[in-house]
């Protein structure tokens with residue numbers, strides 16, 4: 001348990017309350033709340049817009065929102081804990097300056113969907129894609145302006161939380177990219193112009209899925225990276241070679257689907273539902289990288305889709321330990337197969353397995369002996 005304290009930063013604010021406590025006999029609460037300590041992980045701090053954000057379209061004035069790179073680390077500021085040591089404003093008597101804590105109200109907007117809502121929902125079922133985080137309906141009863149909006153990811157699928165940042169430079173939308181199936185929970189804390197934080201965070205939840213018949217997901221672990229959720233990490237790449245394909249990693253050549261060849265026309269020419277779609281490239285550690293096929297063309301039992309992993313960035317930490325998961329998500333998620341347990345050095349390439357899609361359904365075949373080459377294999 002944390003020892004209650006009042007630091008110097010909060011002292012000037014706290015003094016009137018202490019005086020009241022000592023001489024006025026108000027019912028004060030000096031014990032720190034631990035509730036706000038749950039705002040952690042991927043906290044970002046957003047400078048306030050002039051006045052309030054507007055939840056309706058368009059939501060944020062880009063000029064008021066700093067670029068994601070400019071957002072300070074959570075560690076740089078700790079006013080949330082400081083403010084918890086300040087007695088609640090309701091303890092003040094008549095004549096004193098009343099400062100009530102602001103009320104946080106979070107909301108969600110799925111940027112790939114046609115959303116036209118005046119009140120952003122606090123829960124959404126979403127397909128893979130970007131989700132904007134809205135806080136513009138937050139308010140302060142005493143009329144103070146909201147000076148900061150802080151979002152934290154408190155629940156997420158996978159090992160490493162998704163990053164919150166700038167989704168669109170033109171709109172200034174802040175949010176996160178969702179490319180893993182599962183449950184997400186986020187919390188919004190707002191801070192008023194006097195540095196007083198909301199007494200209770202606002203929670204929003206997401207349930208993420210996709211309807212694609214094939215989802216290939218790459219994640220990777222880097223034990224030597226002290227923080228896998230920051231933006232200093234390894235770039236590893238997911239590759240998928242069409243049945244019968246021979247040439248890896250060539251831009252504009254339709255055999256390999258990867259970050260430079262995101263949606264080649266496979267299967268029936270001109271039909272898009274049987275094409276692979278490289279959904280997201282991760283360049284700073286952990287992943288995920290995801291390729292989906294809505295409805296793959298049938299393969300033979302001899303030649304399937306080869307799934308490859310390349311450790312692209314030798315600048316940082318090594319080795320990496322990649323994991324490839326293949327699942328089918330036509331309504332419910334069904335795991336087809338998963339393979340990991342190999343270490344990759346910089347510029348090494350690993351064939352994680354081969355995905356067959358026959359009349360009998362999907363099958364992910366892997367090898368007990370890792371197929372690792374120095375660079376991409378030649379045809």
Ligand SMILES: [Ca+2]
Pocket residue numbers: 099100101102140142144192196
């Ligand atoms: Ca206030």
Ligand SMILES: [Ca+2]
Pocket residue numbers: 225226227228229230231232233285
């Ligand atoms: Ca890192």
Ligand SMILES: [Ca+2]
Pocket residue numbers: 235236237238281282283289
């Ligand atoms: Ca990558």
Ligand SMILES: [Ca+2]
Pocket residue numbers: 265266267268269270271272273274275
């Ligand atoms: Ca096609």
